[in-house]
Amino acid sequence: MNAWLAQHRRALTLTGRQIAASPVARTFQALVIGVAITLPLLLYLTVQNLARLAGQSDADARIALYLAADATAKEAAAISTRLDAHAGVAGHRFVARDEALRDLKQRHDIADLVDALPKNPLPDAFVVRAASLRPGDIEALRSEASAWPKVALAQLDSAWAARLDAGLDLARSLALGLGTVLAAALLAVTFNTIGLQIVNRREEIEVSRLIGATHGFIRRPFLYAGVVQGAAGGALACAFAGVCVFWVNEQLRGVAALYGTELAARALPAGDALAVIGFSALLGWLGAWLAVTRHLLRLDSQLDAR
Amino acid sequence: MIALERVGKRYPNGFDALKSVTLAIDTGEFAVITGHSGAGKSTLLKLMAGIEMATTGTVRVNGQDIAGARRALPFLRRKIGLIFQDHKLLYDRSVFDNVRLPLDITGFPPRDGAKRVRAALDKVGLLGRERALPITLSGGEQQRLCIARAIVHRPSLLLADEPTANLDLDYAQEIVGILSSFHQVGVTVVVSTHDLVSLRMVRPRVIALARGALWQESEGRGEPVRDDVDLDGARVES
Structure with a gap:
């Protein structure tokens, strides 16, 4: 040694x-x-x-479901039930149109402009978190949800992030x-x-x-x-x-x-x-x-x- | 200690340096291998040290077949002290570092190593020159430095290739005296030389080669070197 x-x-x-x-x-x-x-x-x-x-990756998995302007609370609850039961959904949050407007006013300091509007132009919405992070699965979920009744638009919030990730x-x-x-x-x-x-x-x-x-x-x-x-x-x-x-x-x-x-x-x-x-x-x-x-x-x- | 059996050595150019040489050198002997230039003296010594390999036959040192112990060769060489005709010193290292090299190779502790180095330098009369570079030494001193490096790890066998070459008689006898002093304490010494005059005082066993073959050998061990070992005759007769 x-x-x-x-x-x-x-x-x-x-x-x-x-x-x-x-x-x-x-x-x-x-x-x-x-x-x-x-x-x-x-x-x-x-x-x-x-x-x-x-x-990072979990931003890629968020989908916004904007409901039709005439969607009732009952119809919104039905969509919530469908999301609860869906295997491809990890979680979801309902954003009421009033809450969205309040948030808009606070975040962007445009309260005067918003107050000048005759009525709230924003729809009710769901923010959905997909269970899978694979772009294909997320797109399939978005496509499926966009066909549900009273869903006016299903938007992948961070499509740009997916492209950036690629x-x-x-x-x-x-x-x-x-x-x-x-x-x-x-x-x-x-x-x-x-x-x-x-x-x-x-x-x-x-x-x-x-x-x-x-x-x-x-x-x-x-x-x-x-x-x-x-x-x-x-x-x-x-x-x-x-x-x-x-x-x-x-x-x-x-x-x-x-x-x-x-x-x-x-x-x-x-x-x-x-x-x-x-x-x-x-x-x-x-x-x-x-x-x-x-x-x-x-x-x-x-x-x-x- | 050294046993050669029908050893032959052929170089890649087809030159037969040794032809079926059989000889044995016992522990404690002082043997001189002599012969004319090209007789195979240095080749024989290189085979004994495992620097070259025999083409035919076997070379055994301490009972170990050199050709069959390639991996063990470094460890075998650590038991041998080699003195080279061209010294093979490291000219960018000090005298001290040159002598210490064999101890470094064996992993000798530095402090004890330094004592050994100084003892070896004292033995060859170079104590006090530790810091000098070999290039500043005379030819005789460089040869003594080479001897110090060969003996510092206290080998049981000393192989010296033309140790007195290019030295005048006084220096040559000084070198022979140093080799003799190791022989007297039990070290086996094998010297390859054609300078038998300088070796006369140590009464070695003489093995004469001619054209790669064993030609003449002194009958008894320790008997005086014969003046009648006729190297020129050997060249003619063999």
Whole structure:
């Protein structure tokens, strides 16, 4: 156990020394990785913030049933009973025309205008929450309810949100695709930089092998270098994304002020940032492992050929 | 300790460096493998260290068949001290770090390791030069540094390939003296060289090769090196 710890300590020390020996080159390598990770990270953050703005999925499942102007209380009660019994309805709320008018006056500060109307123009309505979140099920419920007696109009309140959600799904897929491609790029960058380090330290590797170093001993410092490089790149990507969110928020603040509202993009949560750093460290490790293993296999085959 | 049985070595270019060599070296022996250039001395030593693999026959070190123990080879090498003709030092590391490398490989605790390194450097007369870079050392000092690295982990077998090459007689005898001191404490020493003059004082067993075959061997162990080992003759006769 002590020997194992001593070897890890040595590998870490060696990695630290090598980083200290070429700080500029190492910083630029981490920058390349950081920029590569920043792109999908920003796309992910955009998707997350738009999804939050869209009020998320349950907004998609709301249908407004506007009753005919001549619908009686008895007919409204019959519709309420049908909604209670319907398996596709998770809940519903009756909004009387007077309540709707009061709400209109309060919300939009147009009391004078509304008071000037000869009579209440608003119909009675039901706000229905669908049990299913699938767009097809919601549309079927809307279509069915629109055919019920005394239902003048059945409107999917958040059709726009459904469209946005579909767009967000597409953006999520794009972020995933871009993330996968750039993860492969990160792997290639690490493979290449660790490959160069191996070339620079070829003599040391060969001497170490001659005096009894195992593959594990030779791999270890390179694996640590890969992990450090990947983690540094991930941390830089999180920092870049944080700066971008800050900049966007500065711009949004001015726009939102014009509309009398507050609008701010949310930064990457700490847990997600740690996941990004961990994932890029893992990719760094994998790139380094592939580079060293390739070199060791080549040395082994040279031994076979001798 | 070392047993070679009908060992042959053919390189990819078709050159037969060794042809059916059978020999045994016992624990505690001081053996010298000699012969003309290209006789197969270094190849024989590389086979013993598992740096190269025999094409035919078997090489056993401490009872272990080297060809059959590829995964165990690093652990076998940790029991061997290797001294190279070209030193194979790490020129960007200090003298101290070069000598410490075998201890790092075995995971030796750093504090105890430092004592061992200083003891090894003291043994070869380089104590006080720990911080120096190998490039600042003379050829003889670099060879002594190579010996310090080979003995720091206290191996039971020392394999030295042309340890006195390119050294004048005084330096060469100094190196031989160091090797002899390890032999005297029970370490098996195998030296490949064509410099028999420097080795005369240690009375080793001499194994002479000619064109890859065992050509001549001193009859008894520990007997003086024979002046009549005629390497030029070997080149002609074999």
